[in-house]
Amino acid sequence: MTGRDWARWLRWSVHLAALLLVTALAWAFWQQRLGPDSIGEITRRTGRYALVMLLLSLTVTPIATLGKFKRILPVRRTLGLYAFWFSLLHLLAFAGLDFAFDFKLILGTARQGNRVLAGLATLVVLLPLALTSTDAWRKRLGRHWKHLHRLAYLAAALDVLHYGLNFKEFRTAPVLATVALILLLIARIPAVSRRLRQA
Numbered sequence: 001m002t003g004r005d006w007a008r009w010l011r012w013s014v015h016l017a018a019l020l021l022v023t024a025l026a027w028a029f030w031q032q033r034l035g036p037d038s039i040g041e042i043t044r045r046t047g048r049y050a051l052v053m054l055l056l057s058l059t060v061t062p063i064a065t066l067g068k069f070k071r072i073l074p075v076r077r078t079l080g081l082y083a084f085w086f087s088l089l090h091l092l093a094f095a096g097l098d099f100a101f102d103f104k105l106i107l108g109t110a111r112q113g114n115r116v117l118a119g120l121a122t123l124v125v126l127l128p129l130a131l132t133s134t135d136a137w138r139k140r141l142g143r144h145w146k147h148l149h150r151l152a153y154l155a156a157a158l159d160v161l162h163y164g165l166n167f168k169e170f171r172t173a174p175v176l177a178t179v180a181l182i183l184l185l186i187a188r189i190p191a192v193s194r195r196l197r198q199a
């Protein structure tokens, strides 16, 4: 298979995975299999899907560098966009299903802690990335596009913080997400990525 075939195959796999996740969630909701707090479960699951898509989007570059198949790089955009769409679904579940878009109530919750603020900050950072993800914007912004899209790491850091702030007791998953992000950041250090390219 050529690099281009790999990219196409991976992109379709991401579309299929996203479709399966949304369908399974809608089906479980319809079947009332999400437990007593079904809205909370939808919020948590869509949040998790967004985080996984975001972290996966950041693994594409190191994998492409290590495996020397640059053709898979477009998959980054697909994964990043799904991170954004799942974040929107997550926000919609939180603000719409949980609070019936009562913004006074939502602001009251936001004031209670940094958790919601960290989530909001993640979404604010993801928004310009999603809006400028097209080829036309890439051309228009030139080299600034690359600089702008490095904000994906800031979004991931804010998201990992948001994830961690959800728990008062020790949980393995947020620690794993933090370790994954730190490794991805290390892989971006020029000396390390040079080493990876030579390996």
Ligand code: HEM
Residues within 6 Å of the ligand: 040, 041, 043, 044, 045, 046, 047, 048, 049, 050, 051, 054, 083, 087, 090, 091, 094, 115, 116, 118, 119, 120, 121, 122, 123, 159, 162, 163, 166
């Ligand atoms: C305005 C933006 C956001 C708000 C108001 C928000 C709010 C929330 C709330 C209330 C929860 C806890 C749900 C519960 O326990 O019932 C939560 C969990 C979570 N959120 Fe967000 N969030 C926002 C943005 C984001 C974004 C952008 C991401 C990912 C890219 C994200 C990822 C997560 C994750 C991973 C969890 C934990 C899920 C779990 O418990 O396993 N959130 N969020």
